[in-house]
Amino acid sequence: MSKQQKTPPNDNSKPECSVPPHPFFECSEGQATFIQCIDAIDRVGSMIALCDALKLDTDNGLTPKAAFGYYWVSVMTRETLSYVSDRMMVLDRQHKEKHQQQSEFLSALLTSLSTLGRDNRDRFLNSAAARMNLARSDLDKVIREETM
Numbered sequence: 001m002s003k004q005q006k007t008p009p010n011d012n013s014k015p016e017c018s019v020p021p022h023p024f025f026e027c028s029e030g031q032a033t034f035i036q037c038i039d040a041i042d043r044v045g046s047m048i049a050l051c052d053a054l055k056l057d058t059d060n061g062l063t064p065k066a067a068f069g070y071y072w073v074s075v076m077t078r079e080t081l082s083y084v085s086d087r088m089m090v091l092d093r094q095h096k097e098k099h100q101q102q103s104e105f106l107s108a109l110l111t112s113l114s115t116l117g118r119d120n121r122d123r124f125l126n127s128a129a130a131r132m133n134l135a136r137s138d139l140d141k142v143i144r145e146e147t148m
Contacts, residue, residue: 024080034091039083044077102132110143 008017024040025032051073062070076094109128115125129139 022080023076032084032087033088034088037091040080040084041048044080047073047077105132106142113143 001080024043025036026039051070061067105128109124113121125139125143126136129136132139134142
C-alpha cells in the first residue's frame with residue numbers, strides 16, 4: 001500500500017461548528033454585542049408577528065407536534081429576551097464605566113494644565129488625546145468648553 005500524504009491544514013479554514021447557531025443570533029461565539037442584541041430583538045418581533053398571524057383552531061386544539069413546536073418557540077422567545085435584557089444591562093454598565101474613566105481623566109487633565117509649561121502642555125495634550133482616541137482639536141475644544 002502506498003502512503004497517503006497528509007496535506008497541512010489550511011489556516012484560513014474555519015472549523016465546522018457542531019452546534020447549530022441560535023435562530024435569533026447569527027453567531028454563537030462569545031457574548032453578543034449591542035448590534036447583535038438589537039438584531040435578535042427584531043427577529044423575536046418577527047417571530048411574535050408570525051405566531052400572531054397563525055389561525056389556530058380553538059375548538060380542536062393543536063396537534064401534538066404543533067403544540068410541541070409552539071411551546072419551544074415560546075421558550076426560545078422568552079429566553080432570548082431575557083438574555084438580551086441581561087446583556088444590554090452589562091453593555092450599558094460597561095459604557096457608563098468607560099465614560100466615568102474618561103471623565104476622571106479629563107478632570108485630572110484640566111487641573112494639571114495650569115502647572116505645565118507650553119512645550120510640556122502640548123506634549124501632554126497630544127499624549128492625552130491619543131490615549132482617549134480623540135483628535136487633538138477635539139480635545140482642545142472640550143478643554144475650552146470646560147474652562148469657560
